[in-house]
Amino acid sequence: MSGDGSGQGTALAPDRRGVSTAVGYVLNLGLATVLITGLVFAAGTHVEQERETVIRSELVVVGEGIVADVGAADRLVQGGAEEVRIRRTIPERVAGAPYAVRVETTGGEDYLVLSTRDPSVEVRFELVVETPVSGVASGGGVVVEYVDTGDADADGDALEVRGG
Template sequence: MRERSRSRRGRGTADGGDRDRATATALSYVLTLGITALLISGLLIAAGNTVEQQREDTTREALEVVGQQLTARLMAADRLVGANGTDVVVRGSYPDSVSGSTYSIAVRSGPPPTVVLNATVTGVSVTVTAATTTPVADASLSGGDVEIVYAGGELEVRSA
């Protein structure tokens, strides 16, 4: 009788141990999947933020280039007027969009005159100052072909 009770105890322990191992394997699998999902989502969020920051930086740099070129042409027109020019027209061609975003150009009379460029998609804004002695008229336009005309005693920036 003693042998039978031992074998029953042995079988009972083995059955309970198998159930525990099966539960531990399933739990381990679920935990591994959960941790992996958290790590991947964290990486995707971090990468998304990095890409968005890079896009804003690229847009800002492109707007600064356009702003510098436009103010350089504005100052060139100012020098032509200063050299007794009466029929001054300076043209410039700029991209219609930067980094996949259209942008607007606002010219403010100052002092000093400033050119403000705003990207519509990213919301990035850049301001560039122009050193001119000739008054500059306020204007609002979008990117693309632009001309600077001396009319009515001031420089006007228009779409070409």
């Protein structure tokens, strides 16, 4: 390379400084995109887990109230009451999700089960009662009812949990 400024006989070395800036910029954008995508995915998963926790907590509160009503109805029946009706207003939805209430018998034990479908959450409560119990309901209202048929041998006398 000559220093006379005429430009003749000079070979210019390739200049790669501009390329490295562009490549660095693209790499930074790619990395930022990956990080933001990861954060959005993690936040979405966290929100869904929190929603399930809130639903479970609300189902526990609703279930405890119904279990208390079933227990109170059983005590009244055991005390000789011929008719019992306990009505409870419950929310139609928990954390925006509809839910079902049912009584299940597993291994000779009665359970009150509250469940949602989306997301799938289930809460179970053991019912410690002497009177047989059955039933199905959904959010909005529940009635725990007993009617004595007067027949001492009747197997049909039971507490029923139903919508109301």
